[in-house]
Structures are given as structure tokens and as C-alpha cells.
């Protein structure tokens with residue numbers, strides 16, 4: 001299975017609370033007027049400039065072994081390395097908001113419009129997560145419709161550049177997935193263009209396989225420990 005997914009803007013409306021939290025705004029019930037104005041402008045630009053789409057492509061465990069080994073720079077022990085061989089199904093994915101919004105964020109910073117640039121950056125980061133969620137839902141529906149799930153099946157996403165999977169892993173991932181079909185390319189330093197794009201693997205299997213402790217050597221440098229929330233949400 002390989003599918004190109006087109007999303008509508010209304011389906012990826014970013015969550016305002018998460019955006020404000022990422023901006024360090026914790027002032028319930030209402031944020032200050034100036035912040036609200038920046039948020040409104042950013043939401044407007046997000047709606048006008050985003051062209052959200054993605055690709056999902058199923059991959060076997062043996063094929064993913066090659067993709068994951070990448071350029072040989074991963075940490076020795078990682079969550080993905082512990083989990084993927086116990087998975088029932090795997091899929092590579094990528095998602096993007098298109099070039100327009102990334103270009104606008106760059107322009108705002110060049111023009112010293114830092115407040116609006118930062119807010120738009122947060123809105124776009126939250127928006128791209130929504131596109132990845134839609135891609136994950138497609139994979140989940142595909143597995144369910146083809147009778148490949150059980151009541152215990154859960155899916156988690158992992159990306160090169162995080163949790164011990166070296167960023168250079170993007171090279172092999174791109175060779176397998178061909179994100180150029182939706183105009184995503186890779187720079188020599190393995191960054192995606194457009195910048196507001198994500199990629200990685202979706203791991204599907206019994207919920208038990210997704211549990212791990214956050215005590216890998218690299219976890220001590222992790223500021224968010226977001227894996228805790230993600231694992232909790234699998235319940």
C-alpha cells in the first residue's frame with residue numbers, strides 16, 4: 001500500500017491551547033490582546049498559505065531494518081530499535097504544509113517581524129502534526145479494513161533526528177518513500193525542504209510493545225519527554 005493524501009485546511013485546524021503553550025503563554029482564561037491579534041493573523045496566514053498533503057507507504061520489517069540502519073549513525077539502543085521487530089505492521093510517512101508557509105516564516109524573520117514569525121512558526125508546527133495525525137488515521141483505517149488489527153492494536157510515530165534515530169536516517173527513508181512526489185526534498189544536512197514537513201515511521205502492534213522507560217543515555221538531554229504522554233494516550 002502506498003497512498004498520497006490530500007488534506008483540507010479545516011481538518012488540520014491547529015489547537016490554540018497547544019500553540020499558546022509553545023509560546024510560553026499561560027494566562028487563562030484569555031491571553032493578552034496583543035497575543036490574540038498575532039494568533040489571529042497567524043491563523044489567517046496558515047489558512048491561506050498551507051497546502052497540506054502527505055504520503056504513507058507500507059514497509060516490511062526486513063525492508064525497514066535497512067532503512068533504519070541508515071548511514072550507521074544511530075545510537076546503539078533506541079525505542080525504535082527495541083520496538084519495530086515486534087510490530088505487526090510498519091509504514092513510512094511524510095507530511096508537509098507546502099512551500100508557501102515556510103517561505104512566509106523565513107520572510108517574517110528577515111523583516112525582523114519576530115513576534116508574528118514565531119507565532120506563525122508555532123501555528124505551522126502544530127498544523128503539520130495534524131497532517132501527520134491524518135496520515136496515521138489513514139494507515140489505521142487501512143489496517144482495520146484489511147482485517148489486520150485487534151482491539152489491542154495501537155500506532156506510534158517516530159522520526160529521524162529524535163530518540164536516538166540519527167537525522168542522517170532521512171537519506172534511506174527518502175530513497176524508499178520518494179517524498180519528491182509531493183515536492184519535498186532533502187538538503188545535504190538532511191533537513192527537509194519545505195521546512196514545515198515531517199517524516200518517519202508508523203509502528204503498529206499490540207499496545208504492550210510500545211511501552212519503554214525513558215532512561216536511554218540521550219533521554220537526559222531531552223527537554224519535553226513527550227514519549228510519556230504519547231504512551232499514556234495509548235490506553
Ligand code: SF4
Nearest residue numbers: 163214219222225227
Ligand atoms: S525521553 Fe525524550 S529522547 Fe527519551 S525516548 Fe522519550 S522523547 Fe525520546
